[in-house]
Amino acid sequence: MPFFQEIILNLKHYWAERGCIIQEPYDVEVGAGTMVAETFLRVLGPQPYRVAYVQPSRRPADGRYGDNPNRLYKHSQLQVILKPSPEDVIEQYLGSLEAIGIDLRHHDIKFEEDNWEAPTLGAWGIGWQVMLDGLEISQFTYFQQCGGIDLDVVPAELTYGLERLTAFLQVKDSVYDIEWAPGFTYGDVRYLDELQYSVYNFEMADIPTLWKLFELHEGEAARLLRAYDPDAPDKMRFPLLPTYDQVLKCSNLFNTLDARGAISVTERQVVMGRVRRLAVAVAAAWIDQQLARSRAEAAQ
Amino acid sequence: MSVPFLLEIGTEEIPDWMIPGALSNLRLLFEKLEIPYESVALDATPRRLVLRAEGLPERQPDSEERVVGPAKSAPAQAVAGFARKHGVQPENLVIETTPKGQYYSFVKKIEGRWIKHILAERLPELILQIYFPKTMYWTGKGGPRFIRPIRWIVALLGEDIVPFELAGVRSGAITSGHRRLGAREIGVTIADYERRLGDNYVILSAEQRRQKVAGEMAGVRVKPDPALLETLVYITEFPTAITGNFDTQFLELPEEVLITVMRHHQKYFSVEDAHGKLAPQFVAVMNIDADREGFVCRGNERVLRARFNDARFFWETDQKKKLADRVEDLNAVTFLKDLNERGSYGHKVARMVSMLGGDPLAERAAELSKCDLTTELVKEFTELQGVVGGLYARAQGEPEAVWRAIYDHYKPESMEDSIPRNREGQMVSIADKIDTLRSCFRVGLVPTGSRDPYALRRAAQGVVKILVEGEVKIPVIELLKNNEQLIAFFEDRVRFYFKDVRGFKYDDVNAAMAAGWSDLKDLESRLVRIQRLRPTPDFEPLAASFKRIRNILEQANFNQPIEFNPGLLEPGPEKDLYEEYLRIAGQPIENVISRLRPKVDLFFDKVLVNAPQPEVRQNRLMLLFELRNEFSKVADFSEIVTNS
Numbered sequence: 001m002p003f004f005q006e007i008i009l010n011l012k013h014y015w016a017e018r019g020c021i022i023q024e025p026y027d028v029e030v031g032a033g034t035m036v037a038e039t040f041l042r043v044l045g046p047q048p049y050r051v052a053y054v055q056p057s058r059r060p061a062d063g064r065y066g067d068n069p070n071r072l073y074k075h076s077q078l079q080v081i082l083k084p085s086p087e088d089v090i091e092q093y094l095g096s097l098e099a100i101g102i103d104l105r106h107h108d109i110k111f112e113e114d115n116w117e118a119p120t121l122g123a124w125g126i127g128w129q130v131m132l133d134g135l136e137i138s139q140f141t142y143f144q145q146c147g148g149i150d151l152d153v154v155p156a157e158l159t160y161g162l163e164r165l166t167a168f169l170q171v172k173d174s175v176y177d178i179e180w181a182p183g184f185t186y187g188d189v190r191y192l193d194e195l196q197y198s199v200y201n202f203e204m205a206d207i208p209t210l211w212k213l214f215e216l217h218e219g220e221a222a223r224l225l226r227a228y229d230p231d232a233p234d235k236m237r238f239p240l241l242p243t244y245d246q247v248l249k250c251s252n253l254f255n256t257l258d259a260r261g262a263i264s265v266t267e268r269q270v271v272m273g274r275v276r277r278l279a280v281a282v283a284a285a286w287i288d289q290q291l292a293r294s295r296a297e298a299a300q
Numbered sequence: 301m302s303v304p305f306l307l308e309i310g311t312e313e314i315p316d317w318m319i320p321g322a323l324s325n326l327r328l329l330f331e332k333l334e335i336p337y338e339s340v341a342l343d344a345t346p347r348r349l350v351l352r353a354e355g356l357p358e359r360q361p362d363s364e365e366r367v368v369g370p371a372k373s374a375p376a377q378a379v380a381g382f383a384r385k386h387g388v389q390p391e392n393l394v395i396e397t398t399p400k401g402q403y404y405s406f407v408k409k410i411e412g413r414w415i416k417h418i419l420a421e422r423l424p425e426l427i428l429q430i431y432f433p434k435t436m437y438w439t440g441k442g443g444p445r446f447i448r449p450i451r452w453i454v455a456l457l458g459e460d461i462v463p464f465e466l467a468g469v470r471s472g473a474i475t476s477g478h479r480r481l482g483a484r485e486i487g488v489t490i491a492d493y494e495r496r497l498g499d500n501y502v503i504l505s506a507e508q509r510r511q512k513v514a515g516e517m518a519g520v521r522v523k524p525d526p527a528l529l530e531t532l533v534y535i536t537e538f539p540t541a542i543t544g545n546f547d548t549q550f551l552e553l554p555e556e557v558l559i560t561v562m563r564h565h566q567k568y569f570s571v572e573d574a575h576g577k578l579a580p581q582f583v584a585v586m587n588i589d590a591d592r593e594g595f596v597c598r599g600n601e602r603v604l605r606a607r608f609n610d611a612r613f614f615w616e617t618d619q620k621k622k623l624a625d626r627v628e629d630l631n632a633v634t635f636l637k638d639l640n641e642r643g644s645y646g647h648k649v650a651r652m653v654s655m656l657g658g659d660p661l662a663e664r665a666a667e668l669s670k671c672d673l674t675t676e677l678v679k680e681f682t683e684l685q686g687v688v689g690g691l692y693a694r695a696q697g698e699p700e701a702v703w704r705a706i707y708d709h710y711k712p713e714s715m716e717d718s719i720p721r722n723r724e725g726q727m728v729s730i731a732d733k734i735d736t737l738r739s740c741f742r743v744g745l746v747p748t749g750s751r752d753p754y755a756l757r758r759a760a761q762g763v764v765k766i767l768v769e770g771e772v773k774i775p776v777i778e779l780l781k782n783n784e785q786l787i788a789f790f791e792d793r794v795r796f797y798f799k800d801v802r803g804f805k806y807d808d809v810n811a812a813m814a815a816g817w818s819d820l821k822d823l824e825s826r827l828v829r830i831q832r833l834r835p836t837p838d839f840e841p842l843a844a845s846f847k848r849i850r851n852i853l854e855q856a857n858f859n860q861p862i863e864f865n866p867g868l869l870e871p872g873p874e875k876d877l878y879e880e881y882l883r884i885a886g887q888p889i890e891n892v893i894s895r896l897r898p899k900v901d902l903f904f905d906k907v908l909v910n911a912p913q914p915e916v917r918q919n920r921l922m923l924l925f926e927l928r929n930e931f932s933k934v935a936d937f938s939e940i941v942t943n944s
Contacts, residue, residue, distance in 0.1 A: 070610065107588075126448070134566050134584060134600035151441065152440060152441045153441075154437060171602075173605070
């Protein structure tokens with residue numbers, strides 16, 4: 001019975017063998033691995049890319065004070081991007097499950113239609129949720145659009161819900177009973193995160209402060225985007241990656257305000273639209289910048 | 301010699317619900333190739349769409365075509381040019397005489413093409429034309445679009461491969477088996493194709509998969525669910541049913557919740573005990589041959605336990621705040637954002653209550669009807685909206701009339717669905733749907749063509765169904781508040797309901813509706829009367845006469861009654877008709893049709909309506925006008941399409 005960390009290590013190893021860069025988690029709060037620039041920006045443009053990383057994904061509204069055995073404020077996704085998607089991508093994916101000890105001749109795997117969409121990123125794709133013996137363990141998506149832009153090359157995105165997968169393999173009814181490493185359960189490592197962030201997100205986060213922060217980050221992103229000049233000869237220097245960090249901050253603050261009950265349903269659409277506009281603008285600038293880079297490389 | 305044909309489009313997993321439609325579309329596209337065949341059969345699994353046809357020719361027959369060139373009078377140079385262009389000797393041209401004159405022409409022999417070549421040319425396009433509700437690209441921007449990536453293609457005509465390439469895939473004779481139980485590459489011929497697939501754990505025929513599952517469930521008292529069975533048949537290549545159990549303690553939760561979790565979230569069949577009550581069991585359908593180690597069964601049982609625990613947690617949490625205490629919260633839930641400040645569910649509910657004419661139970665039900673939208677259980681299981689509200693209302697001591705009304709108020713959700721069981725539920729359902737319709741129409745969200753994102757047609761049909769089949773007596777027009785666009789929309793829905801749902805003849809429906817459709821129950825009873833009357837011998841001739849009357853009146857522009865003067869009547873057919881009219885007026889048409897018809901016939905036979913004297917003419921028109929009015933109360937018979 002593999003430990004949580006062994007499952008992660010095995011999956012990373014498996015994808016490293018298939019040509020993926022193994023990245024470390026991004027250090028800005030995100031709601032999903034897709035939001036990290038390694039996915040959001042790298043899927044744009046024609047350059048091939050292959051990357052895998054574990055991304056702690058924060059969803060303030062999903063917190064349950066550590067009481068619910070299946071729901072977490074912060075869960076861990078293994079995110080794999082294969083750009084372009086290889087022809088045998090599903091076989092490769094199934095192989096990864098076998099690599100962590102699931103004998104698929106004795107388990108029931110089904111691919112059920114599930115088209116993924118992230119409105120705040122202007123992103124969507126076609127795909128499935130992958131069901132293992134009735135449990136959703138992965139999301140499999142062929143990206144079609146990102147930042148509101150049709151993609152030149154279609155990447156496959158594989159997202160594994162690591163806690164679920166491990167609970168399944170270790171036959172645990174509660175996430176907190178997962179054995180993370182010899183002598184340490186998931187609860188030992190993460191319980192306080194769940195409890196304290198739930199208290200903060202639902203009870204103690206100061207709404208005016210969060211709004212102020214949201215506006216500061218939004219303002220900074222907007223200021224930078226205004227300063228981006230596609231005609232500037234040295235535009236490669238322009239800090240689009242830091243600009244995108246500001247957008248991620250906005251997104252996380254929005255989610256926290258939402259969990260705190262500070263955003264009415266009508267406001268929701270409006271605020272999501274504000275985040276989306278920034279994300280889309282970064283994507284457009286990024287494509288412009290990359291185009292300049294590939295031209296410069298071609299010229300050399 | 302005739303040959304069989306096999307086309308297998310190998311893909312990644314296609315959404316189950318799109319497969320049957322794609323197959324009938326594929327058949328249609330194949331027929332449009334206009335290649336003769338004796339029989340065609342279609343099959344599919346989630347990973348393949350298959351067309352097999354028998355009796356195709358190997359070659360098209362040779363044919364001839366007459367090519368017409370310059371006129372006989374044309375200069376010799378032009379004639380020579382024509383001959384050269386077509387590769388014929390000028391002396392082989394003949395003179396063809398046509399209605400337009402004489403022309404040079406010759407008969408061109410067209411050699412029949414090999415069917416294999418035609419197929420190779422047309423199949424790539426044909427495959428990409430198969431209609432799917434949502435498609436994707438995968439080879440790069442601008443690449444071909446299909447429902448999911450195409451990974452292999454088998455295309456065989458007799459022994460030969462029909463060679464073509466699509467999305468980087470070359471057609472061939474190699475198929476693929478079950479993802480884990482079969483071989484990845486399997487060479488096939490048309491003759492052994494289905495058997496080879498079977499050997500590799502792919503049951504090609506949906507009917508065989510259905511039978512297999514049905515047979516394996518035969519020992520268990522499964523709640524019949526044909527739609528779920530179809531889903532499972534098209535989500536598996538080798539389905540096998542297994543039975544699992546859950547803890548009886550969960551049976552304390554409402555059956556509706558348990559069944560929804562099993563059916564919608566886990567795709568399980570639920571099981572009943574001998575008394576028809578839910579049993580602590582379920583049937584899952586796997587996509588493998590057996591569960592030898594019991595892994596699949598135990599895995600599914602654990603998933604279900606977690607799901608049920610969630611549901612119980614929500615059920616208990618929600619009970620801490622009564623529905624009645626959630627009414628205020630609805631002001632923060634958007635119903636339709638285009639309505640701006642009136643767009644919340646709070647406002648919607650207020651509008652619904654005001655429509656209910658002071659009925660206290662219906663008003664209470666309407667007030668609470670949307671409160672379950674703020675509960676955790678409905679947030680998790682949205683398809684249980686209404687039902688959950690009803691269950692909570694019952695648990696919180698609301699009267700039966702109220703909780704049942706809340707429970708049912710989304711009904712009917714389709715034309716096959718039943719209407720709410722009690723009068724209050726019918727009233728709330730109508731108020732809900734009418735408010736949705738009025739609100740959407742007010743801000744211009746009107747369905748166009750196939751686009752109806754707010755399901756307004758379904759809402760309007762629901763109202764029609766309730767008004768016809770239920771206990772609520774409200775003239776439908778009164779609900780529509782003189783909104784002409786909405787009235788026209790409803791008129792279509794009423795027509796659709798009686799024609800397509802109830803199966804009345806379209807011209808019967810037109811005739812009955814032309815006599816008014818405000819009271820739908822009355823409309824229904826008039827339709828039944830027309831339906832009975834229609835086969836009687838006097839009906840169609842009388843209908844034809846009424847059409848004639850209508851035309852005469854229209855031509856004469858006679859649409860206002862005038863003073864009628866019996867003194868101007870001519871003795872004979874005209875007077876007879878009038879006297880008959882006086883005797884039978886006011887009686888049901890069924891009782892008098894056999895007396896009326898001969899008089900009308902004779903009138904038209906013998907009497908000239910367009911009499912030279914204006915006062916006689918006007919008097920006759922008035923007689924017809926009166927006749928038509930009197931006997932058009934059941935239906936406007938001039939709308940009946942007759943054979944005569």
